[in-house]
Amino acid sequence: MPTVNVHQLAKLFDRKPRRIQQLVKEGMPQLSRGKYDQGKCFEWCVRYLHNKIERKGDEFSGLNEHRLRGMRASAETRELELALKKGELAKLTDVRAMLSDVVLMTKARLLAIPPRLAIDILGESSRVMIQAKIERAIKDALTQLADEGQNYPER
DSSP, rough: OOOEEEEOOOOHHHHHHHHHHHHHHTTTSSBTTTTEHHHHHHHOOOOOOHHHHHHHHHHHHHHHHHHHHHHHHHHHHHHHHHHHTTOOOOHHHHHHHHHHHHHHHHHHHHHHHHHHHHHEEEEEEEEEEEHHHHHHEEEEEHHHHHHTTSSSOOO
C-alpha cells in the first residue's frame, strides 16, 4: 500500500489533519512522523469504528431499556388514573374508610338488638318462639344494613 502524508490521509478519511494526529494518539499506526501506510490505517480505522459502534450500541440499548421502562410506568399510571376516574378503581384510603363505617354500623345495629328484643322475649316460655324472634331481629338488622350499604356513593 502507498505511503501518504497527514494531509493526504486526512483527505481520504474526510477529516482534518488534527483529527489524524488524535487518532495516532489513540493507536492508529504511523510509519514515521507525518508518514502513514494507507492500508494499515484503513484497517485500523475500520476496527476502531467497529469497536466504537459496539460500545455505543451497548449505551443505546441500556438507554432504550430505561426509556421503555419509563414509558411503561407512565402508561400504567395513566391507565390507573383513567380507571379511577371511570369508577373502576377505588383508593385504598377510601375503601378503608368505607369498610370502617360498615363495621361500626354493623356493630351498632347488632348491639341494638338485645335491648329491643328483651321486652318481646321477657314473657315468652317457648324456646322455639324465642329463637324465632331472635332470628327475625337479626335478619331485620342485616336487611337494614344491606339497604344502607346500597346508599353508599359509587366511585
